[in-house]
Amino acid sequence: MSTFLKTAYLICYFILVSACQYDSNPEQSWSHDEAGLLHASLSKDGSLALVSITKGSAQLINVANNEVLHQWQHTDSNHGIIASAIAANNKLAITAESNSLALWEVQSGKIIGYWDFPSITDLAISANGQYAIIGMESNKAYYFDLYYGKIVFTFPHNGFINTVALSNNGQYAITGSNDQYAKLWNLKTGELAQQWRQNFKIFNVALSDDGRYAMSNASLGKTRLWDTATGLMLSQLPMRYMTVSASRFSPDSKTLLTGRPNQRIDLWDIKTGDLINTWMPKKDVIWGNEAAAIIALAFTPDGQYIVSEASSGLAQKWRLKNK
Numbered sequence: 001m002s003t004f005l006k007t008a009y010l011i012c013y014f015i016l017v018s019a020c021q022y023d024s025n026p027e028q029s030w031s032h033d034e035a036g037l038l039h040a041s042l043s044k045d046g047s048l049a050l051v052s053i054t055k056g057s058a059q060l061i062n063v064a065n066n067e068v069l070h071q072w073q074h075t076d077s078n079h080g081i082i083a084s085a086i087a088a089n090n091k092l093a094i095t096a097e098s099n100s101l102a103l104w105e106v107q108s109g110k111i112i113g114y115w116d117f118p119s120i121t122d123l124a125i126s127a128n129g130q131y132a133i134i135g136m137e138s139n140k141a142y143y144f145d146l147y148y149g150k151i152v153f154t155f156p157h158n159g160f161i162n163t164v165a166l167s168n169n170g171q172y173a174i175t176g177s178n179d180q181y182a183k184l185w186n187l188k189t190g191e192l193a194q195q196w197r198q199n200f201k202i203f204n205v206a207l208s209d210d211g212r213y214a215m216s217n218a219s220l221g222k223t224r225l226w227d228t229a230t231g232l233m234l235s236q237l238p239m240r241y242m243t244v245s246a247s248r249f250s251p252d253s254k255t256l257l258t259g260r261p262n263q264r265i266d267l268w269d270i271k272t273g274d275l276i277n278t279w280m281p282k283k284d285v286i287w288g289n290e291a292a293a294i295i296a297l298a299f300t301p302d303g304q305y306i307v308s309e310a311s312s313g314l315a316q317k318w319r320l321k322n323k
Contacts, residue, residue: 022279027305029316030063032066035313036311037313038080040311041086046063047063049309052082057071060072072109075097080097083096086125087128089127091105091106100117101117101132118137121136121160122135122164133165139156141155141164142155143190155183157177157181163176168210172184176202180198180218183196207228217244223236225237243261244260246296257297265294265297265318292311294310
C-alpha cells in the first residue's frame, strides 16, 4: 500500500472513530481458545458457552469462572462441531457435525441421543429441549422431536438453508436460505405463516421469545425487523452492506443485539430501528489482522449486561448503558 493510501486510510479511520461513539471497555474478558473457534453458542442467560475449534471437540464452559464442565465429540474421526445450541432451561444441549446430531445432558455431560443427518448447516433447540430445528444443504429444514427421535415437519426452500431459529414460546420457527427468502413457520400446524424476500441470500435470522417479532439479514445487504402477526416490516436497520454474524432479541422483546464480522456489537430499538448502544474491543495495531467475528450473544438475567463470543476465542461481558 502506498504512503498516500495509508495516510488517506488513517484519516478516514480516525474520522470514523471520532464520529462513531462506542464502548471499548468490557467488564470482563475470557479466553476460551486462543487458536480460534469454528462455532460457539451461549445459553439464553449467558451463563454457559458451548465452543468448538476446527477439527476439535466441543467444550461446555461455565462463563462465570471459565471452567470447562464437559468436552463433547460425536465420533472418533471428529470432523468438528459446526453448530450447537443450549436449551433455555440449561438442561439440554445439541451439537452437530456436518452429518450427525447429538443431544447432551448439561448436568451430567452424558449423551442421550444421536442421529445421522446429511449435510447439516445450522440448528436451534426449543426452550424445554424437546425439539430442534435443523437446517440442511438439501433445501429444507426439519422440525425434529428429540424425545421421540422423529421428524414432525419439513420446511422447504428453493436453496441451501443458511440459518434457523425458534421462538421460546414454541409458536414459530424461522428459516433463511440462499433463495433470498426468510420463511416463518407455524409450529402447531407446520404451515407457512409469513415469508419475506430480500435481494441477497439470507444469512442470519432471529425470533423474539414471545414470537411477536422476527429479524432477517441478507448477506452484505439489509437487516429488517418484522411483525410476525401481520407480516409488515417494523423497521430497517440503518446499516449498509453488512452481514449479521450473530443476533439475539432481548427478553422483553424491545431491543435486538447484532454482532458483525468486524467484532462490533450493536443494540437496536426494534420498533424504530434506532441505534441504542455500540460495543467494540480496542485494537492495538491498526494494520494488524486482529479482526474477529461476533458469533454468539446473550443478555444476562439482571438486564445489566450482555455477553459476547468472538471467533477469535475471546468471550467478553459488557455493561448495558441506555441512552
